[in-house]
Amino acid sequence: MTALPAAPAAPAAAHRSLRRLHRPALLVWAGFLLVMVGWLLWLHLSKVPTERTCPGLHFDSEKYAADCGYSAFTDANNVFNFLGEALTYACVAVAAWAGAALVGRELESGTAKLAWTQSLSPARWLAGKLVAAALPLAAGGGLLALVFDLVWSSDKDWLVSNWTYDRVFIPRGPLLPALLLLGLAVGALAGIALQRTLPALGAAAAVTLVTRLYLREAWQQPRGPLHGFWTVHLLVTAMVLALAAAATVGAFCILRRRTR
Template sequence: MTALPAAPSPTPAPAAASAHRSLRRLHRPALLVWAVFVLLVTGWLLWLHLSEVPAERTCPHLPFDSEEYAANCDYSAFTDANNVFNFLGEALSYSCVAVAAWAGGALIGRELESGTAKLAWTQSVSPVRWLAGKLTAAALPLVAGGGLLALVFGRAWTSDQDWLVSNWTYDRVFVPRGPLLPALLLFGLAVGALAGIALGRTLPALGAAAAVTLVTRLYLREAWKPLHGPLHGFWAVQLSATAMVLVPAAAATVGAFWLLRRRTR
């Protein structure tokens, strides 16, 4: 008598899908912090553009002792539209340092130090796919959020530049007004990944990534100043500076993959 074939066992969930769920769960707090930061800065910029700057424009035309002047023009150094705008510009132009610290410490370094990465590599997820998944999952929201911030910042500055003191050549306006902002965020991510793989520990990778990104950022601030001579107009200089950032970002990314493959052979 022929035996009946055994019933097939339930198909386990693919390892890749399980890895993606683990990745989303592990870095959900960072994604939420980034989303809150983007929404907060965007709302702040819109408030300046739609409410504060128009109110301040009317101040010179109001009687000094009028109720309307007291209600709309009694602002301090911490609420002055130009001061707040400059502060937001500085914060955005150096946000890549925070991204590098997070990428080096939490995204890569912590998982290598705790052994979580090696555990993932034993579950049908290769080291290269592991790193590619992490960088992709981080790069997409960084580019999307950075692009939105650059769009809103550029719109606000272009509309209100007659009232704002900052010139477009100043870093606090030049960096967050175009694609240079998301490019710097990607650079911070790449440097953080490379530092995390090279050091394999949370705090050393965090510190090294932040330091390298900050030094590079300060160097670039001087490096793209000469571009204002041969190149004319904001966009010519902005796109050239963006290319100057994307080249080392690509090099750091390639270096991270190369170092990971060499150490996991």
């Protein structure tokens, strides 16, 4: 009786290759999370309390600068606004990476087709890439949103940014990870549609940027009949997730059509 053949090692090799591909991006993402979370906590635990008790706060600017070490680059409100803006546009960087490094480069070089013939089907190849990227993006985006909301909610009397501003509205809740997932989906769609690294990078970044800029128009519309941050925020989050789902389905449909 002949022994049953051993399970092919190709899928395991494919998973190892996937981990190697994601490792640099994961390290960059982890570094970004550490910097942003650390910066936000520094504002909340150190900078804002110090400025609250600064004896020169209500005096002339020269005395304030002398007593509090004030500068435009260390003022708590300025730093908070900068961090909020950076978080609102993080989705554009994710889209550029997904379009170029995650999908476009492998299709352009032929690495993806080699994987399809040896181990994985095209659909499983794309699904593995998206899941491996989506999990850390969603978890990290959720962590950033929690810390950002903690800082703004605790110090909003000192930080003059209103919740209707993009730099506060987007990073305070699930809209932030939803936008990151949208960038991932748009990047994958661009990479599969164009199959070239640089065009996919440019197209994914441009589409995500336009979507991000248009969001203000989207949440301006329901603000009249709807009241409160969370009602509007969750409505816009649902819209963004629907767009991300549509882009993901589009990516799988194009991939299926081209690999029949």
